[in-house]
Amino acid sequence: MSDHRKDDEMKVFEDEKKILMDHEYDGIKELNHPLPKWWLITFYLTIAYAVPYYLAHTFFGAKTIQEEFKEDMNEVSELQADYLKRKGGFILAEYEKVKSDPGTAKLAKKTFKRKCKACHLADGGGSIGPNLTDEYWIHGDGSVASNYEVLYHGVVDKGMPEWGTSLGKERIYAVLTVLEEMKNTHVEGGKEPQGKKVE
Numbered sequence: 001m002s003d004h005r006k007d008d009e010m011k012v013f014e015d016e017k018k019i020l021m022d023h024e025y026d027g028i029k030e031l032n033h034p035l036p037k038w039w040l041i042t043f044y045l046t047i048a049y050a051v052p053y054y055l056a057h058t059f060f061g062a063k064t065i066q067e068e069f070k071e072d073m074n075e076v077s078e079l080q081a082d083y084l085k086r087k088g089g090f091i092l093a094e095y096e097k098v099k100s101d102p103g104t105a106k107l108a109k110k111t112f113k114r115k116c117k118a119c120h121l122a123d124g125g126g127s128i129g130p131n132l133t134d135e136y137w138i139h140g141d142g143s144v145a146s147n148y149e150v151l152y153h154g155v156v157d158k159g160m161p162e163w164g165t166s167l168g169k170e171r172i173y174a175v176l177t178v179l180e181e182m183k184n185t186h187v188e189g190g191k192e193p194q195g196k197k198v199e
Contacts, residue, residue, distance in 0.1 A: 126191030138195035
């Protein structure tokens with residue numbers, strides 16, 4: 001067999017001679033192309049950043065990512081709690097305003113029928129949910145403010161849904177007017193008393 005190495009030998013251009021490496025494998029030579037400047041600059045910057053970062057976290061007690069995340073989440077929780085407190089808290093003046101509105105009665109009955117009737121019945125006598133027409137209360141003391149909190153935030157472990165998000169304050173205030181009308185009316189056939197008696 002004839003040797004075609006010399007015939008097939010790759011020609012090296014003049015501008016490649018400076019970067020031609022001196023080793024050879026099976027007739028293959030390599031060119032030592034330099035890395036792009038942007039890549040080298042980025043690499044050196046990461047090294048420059050890593051040194052003070054390492055010193056700060058190892059010797060000077062800088063906060064870790066986990067600690068910063070935990071602090072941020074605590075701050076978010078505080079902001080959410082503050083927002084809910086401002087948005088969801090019972091305000092007597094707002095309630096009185098809704099109560100005195102001529103259109104509230106219609107809104108209240110409509111909302112109660114759609115959202116409350118299934119568990120408390122149309123007359124408030126109670127079915128799955130407790131009787132709303134006696135003087136016994138499972139949650140809170142039966143006051144308007146207390147009932148507002150139950151309606152707005154719900155009682156998940158007792159199956160009472162949170163209505164604050166879906167109904168909003170105005171409709172919850174409206175429903176409260178219905179509850180106030182039902183109090184101590186003791187409808188016939190109402191569910192047995194549950195919770196504590198409130199005089």
